[in-house]
Amino acid sequence: MEVLPDVAVAMKGITKQFPGVVALDSVTLHVRRGEVHALCGENGAGKSTLMKILSGVYQPDAGELQISGKKVNFQGTRDAEVAGVAIIHQELELVEELSVAANIFLGREPRKMFGLLNDNIAKEKSQSLLTLLEASISPEEKTGTLRVGDQQLVEIAKALSLNASIIVMDEPTSALTDSEVERLERTINTLRQQGCTILYISHKMDEVFRLADQITVLRDGRLVCTVDKTETSPAEVAGWMVGRNIEKHRFRRQETIGKCLLEVKNLSLTSKDSSQRGRLHNVSFRVHAGEVLGIAGLMGAGRTEVLETIFGATHGRWQGEILLSGKSVRFNHPSEACDAGLVMVPEDRKRLGVFANFNVNENISLCSLFRTIRNGFLSRQVEESLVAQGIHQIGIKTPSQATRITQLSGGNQQKCIISRWLLTKPKILLLDDPTRGIDVGAKADLYTLINSLCQAGMAVVLTSSELPELLGLADRFIVMNEGKVTGEFSHDEATEKKLMAAATLG
Amino acid sequence: MMKLWHLFPRNALQRWLPSQNESSLLVAIVVALAFTAIVDTNHTYFFRPLESLRDIARNSAMLGIFSLGAAVVIIAGGIDLSSGSMIALSGTVCSVTMLALAPTEMMAFQPVGWVIVLIAILASLVTGFFVGTLHTWLITVIRLPPFVATLATLVGLRSFARALCESSTSVLTPTKSAVINVADPVFKAVRDNVWFSVGTFLVLACITWIILSRTVLGRHLKALGGNEQASRLAGIHTDNVKWFAYCFGAMTAALAGLFYVANESVAAPVNQGRGHELNAIAAAVVGGCSLSGGVGTIPGTVLGALFLRVVIDAVSKIIKTGADVYEGLIVGGVVVLAVTFAQGMSKVQHDRRILPGSLGLCTIPVLALIAGSLAAMTTGIGSGLAAGFTALIALLSLRIYETRRSSQGV
Numbered sequence: 001m002e003v004l005p006d007v008a009v010a011m012k013g014i015t016k017q018f019p020g021v022v023a024l025d026s027v028t029l030h031v032r033r034g035e036v037h038a039l040c041g042e043n044g045a046g047k048s049t050l051m052k053i054l055s056g057v058y059q060p061d062a063g064e065l066q067i068s069g070k071k072v073n074f075q076g077t078r079d080a081e082v083a084g085v086a087i088i089h090q091e092l093e094l095v096e097e098l099s100v101a102a103n104i105f106l107g108r109e110p111r112k113m114f115g116l117l118n119d120n121i122a123k124e125k126s127q128s129l130l131t132l133l134e135a136s137i138s139p140e141e142k143t144g145t146l147r148v149g150d151q152q153l154v155e156i157a158k159a160l161s162l163n164a165s166i167i168v169m170d171e172p173t174s175a176l177t178d179s180e181v182e183r184l185e186r187t188i189n190t191l192r193q194q195g196c197t198i199l200y201i202s203h204k205m206d207e208v209f210r211l212a213d214q215i216t217v218l219r220d221g222r223l224v225c226t227v228d229k230t231e232t233s234p235a236e237v238a239g240w241m242v243g244r245n246i247e248k249h250r251f252r253r254q255e256t257i258g259k260c261l262l263e264v265k266n267l268s269l270t271s272k273d274s275s276q277r278g279r280l281h282n283v284s285f286r287v288h289a290g291e292v293l294g295i296a297g298l299m300g301a302g303r304t305e306v307l308e309t310i311f312g313a314t315h316g317r318w319q320g321e322i323l324l325s326g327k328s329v330r331f332n333h334p335s336e337a338c339d340a341g342l343v344m345v346p347e348d349r350k351r352l353g354v355f356a357n358f359n360v361n362e363n364i365s366l367c368s369l370f371r372t373i374r375n376g377f378l379s380r381q382v383e384e385s386l387v388a389q390g391i392h393q394i395g396i397k398t399p400s401q402a403t404r405i406t407q408l409s410g411g412n413q414q415k416c417i418i419s420r421w422l423l424t425k426p427k428i429l430l431l432d433d434p435t436r437g438i439d440v441g442a443k444a445d446l447y448t449l450i451n452s453l454c455q456a457g458m459a460v461v462l463t464s465s466e467l468p469e470l471l472g473l474a475d476r477f478i479v480m481n482e483g484k485v486t487g488e489f490s491h492d493e494a495t496e497k498k499l500m501a502a503a504t505l506g
Numbered sequence: 507m508m509k510l511w512h513l514f515p516r517n518a519l520q521r522w523l524p525s526q527n528e529s530s531l532l533v534a535i536v537v538a539l540a541f542t543a544i545v546d547t548n549h550t551y552f553f554r555p556l557e558s559l560r561d562i563a564r565n566s567a568m569l570g571i572f573s574l575g576a577a578v579v580i581i582a583g584g585i586d587l588s589s590g591s592m593i594a595l596s597g598t599v600c601s602v603t604m605l606a607l608a609p610t611e612m613m614a615f616q617p618v619g620w621v622i623v624l625i626a627i628l629a630s631l632v633t634g635f636f637v638g639t640l641h642t643w644l645i646t647v648i649r650l651p652p653f654v655a656t657l658a659t660l661v662g663l664r665s666f667a668r669a670l671c672e673s674s675t676s677v678l679t680p681t682k683s684a685v686i687n688v689a690d691p692v693f694k695a696v697r698d699n700v701w702f703s704v705g706t707f708l709v710l711a712c713i714t715w716i717i718l719s720r721t722v723l724g725r726h727l728k729a730l731g732g733n734e735q736a737s738r739l740a741g742i743h744t745d746n747v748k749w750f751a752y753c754f755g756a757m758t759a760a761l762a763g764l765f766y767v768a769n770e771s772v773a774a775p776v777n778q779g780r781g782h783e784l785n786a787i788a789a790a791v792v793g794g795c796s797l798s799g800g801v802g803t804i805p806g807t808v809l810g811a812l813f814l815r816v817v818i819d820a821v822s823k824i825i826k827t828g829a830d831v832y833e834g835l836i837v838g839g840v841v842v843l844a845v846t847f848a849q850g851m852s853k854v855q856h857d858r859r860i861l862p863g864s865l866g867l868c869t870i871p872v873l874a875l876i877a878g879s880l881a882a883m884t885t886g887i888g889s890g891l892a893a894g895f896t897a898l899i900a901l902l903s904l905r906i907y908e909t910r911r912s913s914q915g916v
Contacts, residue, residue: 313739335741346739353739357732357800366729366740369722377720420740 007069008033008166008197009054009085014063016049023049025221026063031166031214033068036188036198038212040205042241046221047201048090051168054199055087056080067166086159087168092151096144101126103143104158129157133187148300149180156187167191168199173207177298177482178504185211205234217241257475258289260326261459262310262342262428267320269309269483279483280305280318287428287459292450294474295463296499302483303463304347307430310461311344312337324428338367343421345414347432347463353417354405361387361401363416368423390419394449411442418449428459435469447473467496479503527794530847531809535816542820550823562812562819564700567707568765569785570811573793574714575758576786577807581718582751583731583799584645584652589759589786591663592637593779596630596763598667601686601773602674603629609678615689623692627764634760637663638753645752646745660783667775685774688767696768703765710758715804727751731799759783781834788837789814792844814840825884835880859912861905870905874898 009031016024024046031037039047052058054065056074065072067083074080077087094103101122102109110121126139135153137146143154152172159167169188173181188198188211202208208215209229217224217240224240269280280302287293295303308314310322312331322329324340331337334344346352355363364387365372372383387401396415398408405413414434421429431450435443450460450473464470470477477494479487479502487502543551551558572589579586601612603626608618637659644655668684676682696702718724726747729737738744759779767773793810795802818836825832861869878894 311739333741333743334739335743338741344739346736351733352736355729355732355736355800357728362725362728366725366742369725373722377716378722378725 006033007031008067009199010064010066010069011050011054012064012066014050014053014060014065016046016053016058016060023221024053024060027218027221027223029216029223029226031197031199033197034192034195035213036192036200036211038208038215039199039201039218040208040215040237040241041218045218045241047218048170049221050218051087051170051199051201054080054166055085055168057087081162081164084163084165085168086162086164086166088152088155088159088170088172090170090172092148092155094143094151094154096142098143099140100130100137100143100146100154100157101139103154104129104139104161106158108161125161126157129160130154132160132190133157134183147180149176149183152176152180152184153187160191165195166197166199168201170201172200173202173204177300181207205238208237209234257291258457260286260288261324262287262461263321263323263326264306264310265321265323267306267309267318267322269305269314269316269318280309281484283320283480283483283485285478285485285488287461289427289457289459290454291476292454292460292462292474294470294477295461295480296467296470296477297463297480297503300482301480301503303480304432305483306480307344307432307461307463310337311342311430313344338421338424338426341425341427342430343367343424343426343428344430345418345421345432345434347436349410349414349417349437354413356404356406358405359402360391360396360398360405360408360416363405364390364420364423367420371423386423390423393422394419395445409439409442411438411445414438414442415445415449418446422453426458428461429453431460431462433463433465436465443469467499471496471499525794525803525806528803528806528809531793531806531813531844534844535809535813538813538816538820542816542823546820546823548823548826558819560700562815563704564769565819566812566815567700567703568762568769569782569789569815570707570808571703571710571765572755572759572762572782573786573789573807573811574710574804575755576783577790577793577795577802577804578714578718578727579652579751579755580787580790580795580797581731581800581802582727582748583734584748584751585656585787585797586641586752586755586759587653587656587783587787588637588641588659588663589755589762590779590781590783591660591667592634592756592759593763593766593782594775594777595637595663595667595670596633596760597767597773597778598671598686598775599633600626600630600764600767601688602670604688604690605674605678605686612686612688613679615687617692618690620692623690630760630764631757634757635753637760638756639749641752641756642745642749646748664775664780671773671775684776685772687772689771693768693771696765697771702768706761706765710761711804711808714754718804723747723750728800731801733800759786785814785833785837786811788841791841810844813844859908861901861908862912866905866908870898870901873901 007030009029011027011029014024014027014029015022027046027050029050039050041047049058053060056077056079059075065074067085072079072083074083080086095106098106101119104126105122110118110125112118123139130137130139130153133153133156135150135157137150137153143151146154156167172184176184185207188200191198200208200211212229214226215229215232215237216226217237219241263286265284267280267283283302283306285293295306297303305314309318310331311334313334324342329340331340331342337343355366358366361384365383368386369378369383372378372386374382384401390396391398391401394415396408396412396419398412405416408416418434435446438446447469450462454460462470462474464473471494475491477487477489477499478485479489479499481503487499489498539551543549572593576586576589604618604622605612607622607625610616611618641652641655641659644650644658645652671684671686672682675686718727726737726742727750729740729742730744730747730751734744737747763779766778770778789811790802790807791797791810792813793802793806793808795807814837817840818833821832821836859866861867874894874897877897878890881893882890
């Protein structure tokens with residue numbers, strides 16, 4: 001390989017295997033100094049793994065890594081930091097209890113005599129870095145009280161304090177508001193002018209095309225291509241990402257829409273802590289039998305809060321009215337909602353859905369245990385045949401019912417949780433971002449499932465962080481931003497552009 | 507789908523066989539008994555087998571009863587540090603009730619009658635229920651961490667029991683006293699007949715086992731311990747499940763407290779059951795309960811309690827001093843070893859070194875000192891020095907070996 005002088009990062013033939021899957025298969029990537037290089041690909045395409053190798057989190061099984069023309073062999077993130085590579089992970093790694101300055105200099109605290117901490121220097125340096133980043137944050141503030149966008153800037157300041165010349169950002173905008181995204185883009189441009197090389201992971205095409213100089217597309221752990229931004233178009237890149245031209249394939253359903261099952265009137269929620277997050281203002285919508293209502297919105301827009309409030313799972317105080325088949329209800333606990341035929345599949349599968357200490361059987365039967373009682377005790381046989389039905393109904397791939405749920409793929413885990421609820425025979429199903437972090441095949445299965453549930457007369461409320469998915473599945477849409485409904489569209493009116501515009505409406 | 511059906515009989519079979527942890531505990535118990543029988547110079551196990559068996563059975567049953575409570579709380583994802591103090595309070599409440607209802611008989615060491623005994627027992631169990639309720643309120647409403655809530659009652663309940671004992675004796679008897687003697691024949695019978703405690707323990711163990719494995723409540727307890735937020739979102743009334751767990755924990759301790767009073771013929775809140783909460787937690791942990799919740803079995807806990815008592819008995823037989831002196835050391839050591847072998851070996855193997863870096867270097871004299879001082883205290887200065895130096899040299903060579911191997915490895 002010829003080493004060009006202006007190549008900041010050269011990764012050659014990088015291969016990385018995890019038990020059961022090849023995450024990266026001989027990927028080669030060249031990044032020029034001082035450019036913003038976007039990495040695109042679907043979930044599981046290998047973007048994050050590649051960047052974790054670049055930043056020393058993982059070691060490659062095969063392949064060579066060069067920084068500024070020098071071959072390196074990172075054994076940990078420390079080695080990468082010394083070589084000037086810093087990564088800002090999707091899930092921020094800040095100590096929330098510490099101040100901003102303490103976080104920026106965590107592990108490299110400036111010291112004075114007798115090894116005492118020199119907070120003044122830390123504060124001064126932090127302040128100058130934050131000023132550079134246009135952040136109006138005080139270095140003394142507690143990091144946990146900052147908004148996500150500001151926390152991200154703290155991470156960037158941390159990277160700059162390391163004198164990093166190569167900064168990796170893993171989907172930095174997924175939790176940001178529009179103005180924060182703009183500020184981040186300005187920051188990235190400033191960094192570029194100062195000679196920083198930035199690797200930017202995103203699957204938001206508009207951002208990628210605003211920011212990037214070069215675009216690399218990965219698919220299923222393989223390199224598809226690296227192109228100059230000027231030589232391609234968003235549609236082409238999106239096509240490379242999925243490996244086919246994405247036509248808006250929509251499920252054609254027979255017109256089976258029935259009577260109104262769920263109506264929400266002027267739902268307002270004040271969350272327990274006074275932060276802006278987790279608030280709702282006058283949210284209203286209706287869902288009919290046999291219909292999928294899609295709730296679009298960025299992270300933190302209030303989608304989850306709406307579903308949680310309806311389900312009786314919120315901790316905050318709420319006003320407004322919820323009508324189930326025309327009857328006013330007010331659920332104080334999820335079990336009441338479940339008894340009334342309304343169930344929710346929560347957003348964060350690992351944290352809120354899966355019982356890692358249970359096997360597949362116990363995970364699926366959990367909500368219908370009362371149906372398996374014979375002679376006053378749980379009957380294993382009844383339970384197993386019930387779960388077998390559930391497994392069969394939505395095609396969960398598991399070696400046996402006694403398999404630990406954590407051994408299944410993310411998609412099958414999610415199916416187990418959905419099956420858990422379907423066994424309670426609900427009339428209304430709330431799905432909070434059900435396809436997050438699951439593979440393409442399982443996604444397709446879920447789409448078919450949602451579709452068939454609707455045809456059977458169920459009302460479905462669906463949120464998704466992927467607009468094309470939502471567009472393909474839902475019959476009607478509401479769009480939320482900062483706890484308010486900012487748009488309502490029918491199946492025919494809705495386009496990605498319109499939904500996005502409404503979702504980012506000030 | 508037919509494949510799944512084929513697998514069922516094997517799964518059913520697997521459920522009835524003891525798990526790996528339980529079978530290794532059984533083996534460990536047998537080994538400990540055999541070792542003691544041979545090494546003990548008085549050969550107590552050979553010459554007085556029934557007496558030895560009775561001691562172990564009684565002690566295991568008394569520990570086992572509230573270990574079951576500790577296990578249920580731990581499986582539900584909590585912790586109950588207060589059971590030792592609950593034992594003291596239960597004994598005190600029982601004796602004070604009898605003293606209040608039949609002061610003359612109590613002071614004359616006469617029978618008080620079975621009705622009053624029954625009332626006293628009920629009063630103790632109700633106290634357990636109250637304490638469990640208090641714990642649940644502190645944890646779910648006031649939102650204290652379980653560790654803090656039960657740490658407060660660990661200290662508070664014993665103090666409360668002592669105050670109760672002193673103030674009621676000062677009112678009901680001529681002199682204020684820190685103990686209340688219990689001479690009722692019911693309690694004597696329980697003391698003299700080991701089957702009362704063993705029977706209670708076994709019945710309670712069976713009930714707990716059935717609750718955990720065959721009822722909705724049991725499944726909800728495990729779900730709560732496994733993932734509290736997910737449990738709530740799955741429609742489980744997590745606060746009620748916690749209420750059950752903490753009441754069960756406190757009431758088993760209250761029950762154990764009654765056996766303590768019977769066994770010692772006295773309610774002595776100053777030191778009855780002091781520190782025993784940790785033995786119960788240790789029994790549950792040795793028996794396979796995970797302190798992070800959601801994992802654990804009742805057969806394992808029963809065997810864990812039995813194993814602890816067998817080892818404590820073994821040491822008292824072998825070194826011939828009071829078991830109570832070395833009890834803490836034994837329990838501590840057993841917990842470290844059992845949990846290391848049950849769960850930790852894979853982690854140790856993964857790191858490949860047990861004495862890494864400067865931490866490892868400093869651990870060498872610590873371990874050598876423990877070995878040396880233990881040997882010195884039990885068998886004399888000479889062998890203590892020998893044991894200490896042997897341990898030091900052995901650990902140093904292990905360290906050198908590990909350092910060499912890891913430098914070659916990279």
